[in-house]
Amino acid sequence: MPVLDAKIPEGPLEEKWSNYKFKSKLVNPTNRRKHTIIVVGTGLAGSAAAATLAEQGYQVKAFTMHDSPRRAHSIAAQGGINAAKNYCNDGDSVRRLFYDTIKGGDFRSREANVHRLAEISANIIDQCVAQGVPFAREYSGYLENRSFGGTQVSRTFYAKGQTGQQLLLGAYSALMKEVDNGNVTLYTRREMVDLVVIDGIARGIIVRNEITGKIESYAADAVLLATGGYTNVFFLSTNAMGCNVTAAWRAHKKGALFANPCYTQIHPTCIPVHGEYQSKLTLMSESLRNDGRVWVPKVKEDRRPPHLIPEAERDYFLERKYPSFGNLVPRDLASRNVKEQCDQGKGLGSTGFAVCLDFSESIKRLGADVIRSRYENLFEMYEKITGSDPYKEPMLIYPAPHYAMGGLWVDYDLMSTVPGLFVLGEANFSDHGANRLGASALMQGLADGYFVIPSTLPNYIAGSSLSQVTTDHPAFKQAEEDASKKIKQLLGIKGKKTVDAFHRELGLLLWDKCGMARNEEGLTEALKKIPEIRQEFWENVTVSGSEGELNQTLERAGRVADFLEFGELMVQDALHRRESCGGHFREECQTPDGEAARNDDQFCYVGAWGFNGVDAAPTLHKEPLTFESVPLTQRSYR
Amino acid sequence: MSKLDLTLKVWRQKDANSPGKFEIYLARGIDEDASFLEMLDVINEELTQKGQDPIAFDHDCREGICGTCGAVVNGRAHGPLKTTTLCQLHMRHFKNNDTIVIEPFRSRAIPVVRDLVIDRxxxxxxxxxxxxxxxxxxxxxxxxxxxxxxxxxxxxxxxxxxxxxxxxxxxxxxxxxxxxxxxxxxxxxxxxxxxxxxxxxxxxxxxxxxxxxxxxxxxxxxxxxxxxxxxxxxxxxxxxxxxxxxxxxx
CATH class of the missing domain: 1.10.1060.10 (Alpha-helical ferredoxin)
Structure with missing residues (x-):
């Protein structure tokens, strides 16, 4: 079985990043403008990378499928961003943030990357404040912090419930500054449909212009993918409607390995599913668990409205089972426990698949105004969607797909297995192991974009002798033709079933068999069914309109076609990993008290899959994980 | 849960250079807990089944934060509710048999691209x-x-x-x-x-x-x-x- 080399720098953990930076090759400022860098995606990772590389002097071409870079889904992150500033003097340090992240990820992430992330975290806050990000502050004018799941310190910086929005607007403003300076060319409403690989090296991309339908080619010296996660494979998720796996998947088909696709995060606190017409699920920030208490009735099938269930008849099951972390246990644990309570018949709401997130005690203790100042927009959003007022009645919540820890495999430089193709942010697999801690996605996206790639990309550029390549190269022409052919094929099927119907069918299957709990029987069944759905899709999907126009159905069809291939890999990965870790819970592998039981002897590795054809079995490559700085232990939050 | 029957008058325009016009669609059995955009999803699924072009509209997060969605609903940008984006407007705010007029945001500086989609x-x-x-x-x-x-x-x-x-x-x-x-x-x-x-x-x-x-x-x-x-x-x-x-x- 092929073994992957992550190219981790030498030296003690604390010195690896500075050793790397000292030893890495640099590009002379006057030579930088001779290099064109493509950045796909303009969320936190993409905008930050594009802006920073442009500041350094590279010619950057930034692509987004949205009408503006500011629409990227990073904008929806609510709760906050972690950083090891130790402003609260409560025992935080780079070492502790590192340790919390490794432990939170259930010992399935790469030590060196996580330590680098923790080191960089403090610089991110400095950068964002300088950009004018209006973080929450104390009356003294100093920055304020709050706590998040899986930690016992307060290290989370936030801007009400709109932290992602404010950070993205910061990164977007940095990007637009460089557009104005002429160092970034912005391409909006372009969807990447292929990666162009020449002599084994990534040299450009093919995009579809969503307005004209034209297939366009762009060449570069390196391609950076910052295209987000794949959780919309479940159809219903907290992701924005447009989030997709297409760019990553098509790069995978061109040789980039896909790592740990079965590691998906199911977020515990989302507004429950309520109808068939439903298009997405809405997250209620984890930060709410600072002041909200999670409970179910003590007896089964208690159908009274929650506020009529007396205190003595409520079970605050997270506080009961995990007294040291209480309601702030990590997401995977919280989600599984919520599911367990509902499966036992203790769930509430019209479907019985919901539990209470109750603020009454906090409102009594702190007053409604304090709670309002912390969570105003979240409470408003909850009321708008459900018609119920959380100041008066407990919120009803249930877990929902939220984040992808898996992604394209990258080495320490964030380079994939295709030289010249780098992957940033949620699109890569690197830092969160099998479970991401709250407020760490924003941290990782910005770390990758502002500080990691600007140090690692020059090492690649300076160390390679790249030949001059233009879009006239036959590889571009071939990729353009392939893209057009695929589009024509989709339009030509003219079947009976809509794109969304296929997406929903796939999503429900995955949620059922490869969601919060997985077992061999269900996964095997899913593995049989997905190719059947895929085959029916290619025979019976209906895509209206034509190719040379704005055609949103065609856009979705392309994405669902990729989900139908990717979903199979996800299940395959889940089936092969006969252990429970973080968000990947195999029912066959649990401790006597129902916690995830890892199998470090057999599975202490990153599983990265190589593509061999749509109906061919993928090849598993392994990157062994070694833990030199933290002992491999069973996680405990009790 | 009650259901709504509605008449929609929707602005349809093929592209920036073509003239547009209102088309009438009947929305039947819309769940009052559905969002406005989910109501449009339902209409679009029906149109697609019939082999017609669905209504193009921009949207993404559906949580009121990305700023992608928006249309003028009954003469008001984002519809009748204050401080609410179109994606966060829910059908419980409409009555059975209502007629709803849906148009793109209009201004020379932000021209229509197609149907309700504009160029910002x-x-x-x-x-x-x-x-x-x-x-x-x-x-x-x-x-x-x-x-x-x-x-x-x-x-x-x-x-x-x-x-x-x-x-x-x-x-x-x-x-x-x-x-x-x-x-x-x-x-x-x-x-x-x-x-x-x-x-x-x-x-x-x-x-x-x-x-x-x-x-x-x-x-x-x-x-x-x-x-x-x-x-x-x-x-x-x-x-x-x-x-x-x-x-x-x-």
Whole structure:
């Protein structure tokens, strides 16, 4: 079985990043403008990378499928961003943030990357404040912090419930500054449909212009993918409607390995599913668990409205089972426990698949105004969607797909297995192991974009002798033709079933068999069914309109076609990993008290899959994980 | 859960250069807990089944934060609810047998691309003209070395909440973008970090705004009424004062 080399720098953990930076090759400022860098995606990772590389002097071409870079889904992150500033003097340090992240990820992430992330975290806050990000502050004018799941310190910086929005607007403003300076060319409403690989090296991309339908080619010296996660494979998720796996998947088909696709995060606190017409699920920030208490009735099938269930008849099951972390246990644990309570018949709401997130005690203790100042927009959003007022009645919540820890495999430089193709942010697999801690996605996206790639990309550029390549190269022409052919094929099927119907069918299957709990029987069944759905899709999907126009159905069809291939890999990965870790819970592998039981002897590795054809079995490559700085232990939050 | 039957009058326009017109669609059995966009999803599924072109509309997060969605519903940008984006408007706010008129946001500076989809790239160009603090990555000082009074930070946050949806332009009789532009100017003007470029910024952004063809403010307050994020007209006052000051001092 092929073994992957992550190219981790030498030296003690604390010195690896500075050793790397000292030893890495640099590009002379006057030579930088001779290099064109493509950045796909303009969320936190993409905008930050594009802006920073442009500041350094590279010619950057930034692509987004949205009408503006500011629409990227990073904008929806609510709760906050972690950083090891130790402003609260409560025992935080780079070492502790590192340790919390490794432990939170259930010992399935790469030590060196996580330590680098923790080191960089403090610089991110400095950068964002300088950009004018209006973080929450104390009356003294100093920055304020709050706590998040899986930690016992307060290290989370936030801007009400709109932290992602404010950070993205910061990164977007940095990007637009460089557009104005002429160092970034912005391409909006372009969807990447292929990666162009020449002599084994990534040299450009093919995009579809969503307005004209034209297939366009762009060449570069390196391609950076910052295209987000794949959780919309479940159809219903907290992701924005447009989030997709297409760019990553098509790069995978061109040789980039896909790592740990079965590691998906199911977020515990989302507004429950309520109808068939439903298009997405809405997250209620984890930060709410600072002041909200999670409970179910003590007896089964208690159908009274929650506020009529007396205190003595409520079970605050997270506080009961995990007294040291209480309601702030990590997401995977919280989600599984919520599911367990509902499966036992203790769930509430019209479907019985919901539990209470109750603020009454906090409102009594702190007053409604304090709670309002912390969570105003979240409470408003909850009321708008459900018609119920959380100041008066407990919120009803249930877990929902939220984040992808898996992604394209990258080495320490964030380079994939295709030289010249780098992957940033949620699109890569690197830092969160099998479970991401709250407020760490924003941290990782910005770390990758502002500080990691600007140090690692020059090492690649300076160390390679790249030949001059233009879009006239036959590889571009071939990729353009392939893209057009695929589009024509989709339009030509003219079947009976809509794109969304296929997406929903796939999503429900995955949620059922490869969601919060997985077992061999269900996964095997899913593995049989997905190719059947895929085959029916290619025979019976209906895509209206034509190719040379704005055609949103065609856009979705392309994405669902990729989900139908990717979903199979996800299940395959889940089936092969006969252990429970973080968000990947195999029912066959649990401790006597129902916690995830890892199998470090057999599975202490990153599983990265190589593509061999749509109906061919993928090849598993392994990157062994070694833990030199933290002992491999069973996680405990009790 | 009650169901609604509705008549929709929807603006259909093939592309920027074709003339558009209203088409009538019947929406049957719409769940009152569905969002407005989910109601359009249902219509679009039906149209697709019938082999017709679905209604093109922009949307993404469906949580009221990305600023992608928006349409004029019964004459009001984002519909009848205050401080609510179209994606967060739910059908329980309509009555059975209602007729709902749905049109794109309209202004010369933000032209229709197709059906309800518009081109808001003018907003990006205005931001590019100066809607930022010119800090190079890596050069920032320690975050707590610069104190920002809580009230200033909160004021900045209030303005920074703008989602760039262009409802303010659609609502304004003059198609002015002043609420959008002034929100960014105010966000940076009330923070200490934004001071060095404050006057230069306002001049560049106002000129960029004029160049895009947006109109001027005549104190109609329609923008504030339509804004899904509750951005206040007071931002425009600040922008005008700063613009005046900049022209006196430079």
């Amino acid at each position: 790239s003018a907003f990006d160009r205005v931001i590019a003209a100066g809607g930022y603090i010119s800090v190079r990555t890596g050069s920032a000082p320690e975050a707590n070395s610069m104190l920002v009074p809580k009230q200033d930070s909160e004021k900045g946050f209030d303005s920074a909440q703008c989602i760039g949806c262009a409802a303010c332009v659609a609502a304004c009789p003059n198609a002015s973008a002043m609420l959008f532009v002034s929100a960014k100017i105010s966000h940076l003007a009330v923070l200490p970090q934004g001071q060095p470029e404050r006057l230069k910024r306002v001049v560049k952004m106002v000129h960029a705004m004029d160049k895009e063809g947006f109109g001027n403010c005549s104190n109609e307050y329609e923008c504030e009424a339509a804004c899904p994020k509750g951005i206040k007209v007071a931002n425009i006052n600040l922008m005008n004062r700063d613009f005046f000051k900049a022209n006196l001092t430079t």
